[in-house]
Amino acid sequence: MCGIVGYIGLKDAYPIVIKGLKRLEYRGYDSAGIALFDGNNLEVTKTKGKVADLERVALEKNSKKGSIGIGHTRWATHGVPNDVNSHPHYSNSEDLVIIHNGIIENYEPLKKELVARGYEFKSDTDTEVLINLIEDVQINEKVSLEKAVQIALNQAIGAYAIAVFDKRQENELIVARLGSPLAIGVGENEFFIASDASPFIEYTSDAIYLEDGEMAKISLKEGVVVSKIKDGVAVDPYIQKLKINLEQIEKGGFDHFMLKEIYEQPHAITDTYRGRLLANEGVIKMAGIDDNIDKFVNAKRIIIVACGTSWHAGLVAEYIFEEFSRIPVEVEYASEFRYRNPIINKDDILIAISQSGETADTMAAIKLAKQRGAFVFGVCNVVGSSISRESHAGAYTHAGPEIGVASTKAFTTQITVLALMALRIAKQKGSIANSQYHYLLHEMEQIPSKVEKVLEQNDAIEKVAEAYKDSDNCLYLGRGFNFPVALEGALKLKEISYIHAEGYPAAEMKHGPIALIDEQMPVVVIATKKGHYEKVVSNIQEIKSRKGKVIGIVTEGDVTVKGLADHVIEVPETLEPFTPLLTTIPLQLLSYHIAVKLGKNVDQPRNLAKSVTVE
């Protein structure tokens, strides 16, 4: 939810931390702050607004000195976004500072005790409670900062990734994680900390990902010393070689990350099936499935849990799994699943889908399913993320870093991985005809070039965006494999343009939504050939007879819908289960262009954050 960055080394910390915060702004962007220590003074500069506002304030204060620094970009959970609630937070003595991503759930009783002992609080945050608790432990138990952090965290309930600095122990930073990500970059005579590796990838490719329940003392003298929060027992840190590069996390000439990521889809889909899909040999190789093939073949049921766009990918997967693997599938919002009393049997498999691999509700759903004996398979994009580690087995989507808050390439690569899984299992089970299986494998190889063809229509789609940018509402309709695409199209529009949009199965329109249709209402209808085409054409006629405006997403060469709709966008023909990989592209571009024309912040839409690590 928030982004944290830190530096300890011989260079100026300010530019490194600021640049890092800009890379993490996708995680939260309602306020930002930095604490710098120059050997004498520990100075905190913070403000409501974005990192660019922080830079302005730091310039006015001329506070940029120090080779130790920690910074924060916030997505508010406790207390409104304002200067005071921004991080870093001082302790009462102002000797300590903290940055925190997560929530301390029991902050109120802790605060009460601290207030009773004379502590004063400036902000409404749970974080200020934690730093004063650490200070209180230091004072009362006369222990080092590291020990005080450990003792305090054992009293805290909730989720956190924190970095703490004490100006009296000026050569070290203490970090800890539970439920929120934290990576440590290991350089030469310098160390970095961050919520993900993007802030330090240009300085080092060596990283340590702290596990849940671990903390570390970082100093130039001793390096990174990792231990367990619970009992202080030392842990051998594993240094991972990172494979991402700077180019992957920059805009590469595009105006926005979202547009770059939309255009990356042909490549991303290829990366997803590279080495897995061997069409000529009729083979799908997926280690996570191959190693557990009996479990999948004998599964009585698959439960998919996810949130947002990943949930939509799960719905597409439901259609694909049931069609080919003939395993019953239930798709659940992770947030609902975890709070009811779901029936989980021992032959059930839970598939958790998450781009970030950090979504708190999805993580909690996994833990619940594991407690009840289910086998958990993770489909994540971020390598080494919490969900990928918590799962028994999994498959990465290999989409590369997705920075835009609105998911695009994550969606199409999730569908690709899930389709590969379904076909691999279907082949093993014998639930698919050989000829159909081979046909599907060869067709999947054609998808990236077909996505390229859809992208060529960008200019035409921009014109459609111009025509509807001032709409207050928009409906999206689709059937079968494309019903989830309708939901995803509506989500894309509302999250970045703030236009109200709803997705429905096309046939449901007559059960209610049709009442909304008048000459002001644009209706995006996915009407590709095969997928109940004639029925969808009837739905279009129903809309037109009520004077609604129809934007049809049709198969190349379509004439019928062209004759009825106000606009059409063509996608190449493909096999029906793969149509979502094509039909979703124009909907992403339509939302993008509408949002740009309305002057919205496409990559960082209001109130949202890229990874939702709070409940």
Ligand code: M6R
């Ligand atoms: O990282 P995850 O895939 O678990 O994230 C789930 C949702 O928060 C995410 O898909 C969200 O809905 C996006 N903003 C959609 O564009």
